[in-house]
Amino acid sequence: MMEFKLENGEYIELNKLLKTMSLIESGGMAKQIILDELVLVNNEVENKIRKKLRVGDVVEFDGNKVKII
Numbered sequence: 578m579m580e581f582k583l584e585n586g587e588y589i590e591l592n593k594l595l596k597t598m599s600l601i602e603s604g605g606m607a608k609q610i611i612l613d614e615l616v617l618v619n620n621e622v623e624n625k626i627r628k629k630l631r632v633g634d635v636v637e638f639d640g641n642k643v644k645i646i
Contacts, residue, residue: 578644
C-alpha cells in the first residue's frame with residue numbers, strides 16, 4: 578500500500594490524488610474513471626470527482642491502494 582502525506586491542508590481532492598500519485602495520466606482521465614465508478618474510497622464506490630480525502634481514507638484503483646496519512 579502506498580501512502581500520501583497531507584502537508585498543506587486538511588484534505589486533498591480525489592481527482593488530484595490520482596494524478597499526484599501517477600495512477601492516471603491526466604485530470605480528464607481522472608474525471609472519467611471516477612464517473613465510470615472505477616475508484617473505491619474506504620471500500621465503497623466513489624463518483625464524486627472532488628471528494629475530499631482526509632487522514633485515514635484509503636483509495637483503491639486498478640489494483641493500487643493509497644492511504645492518506
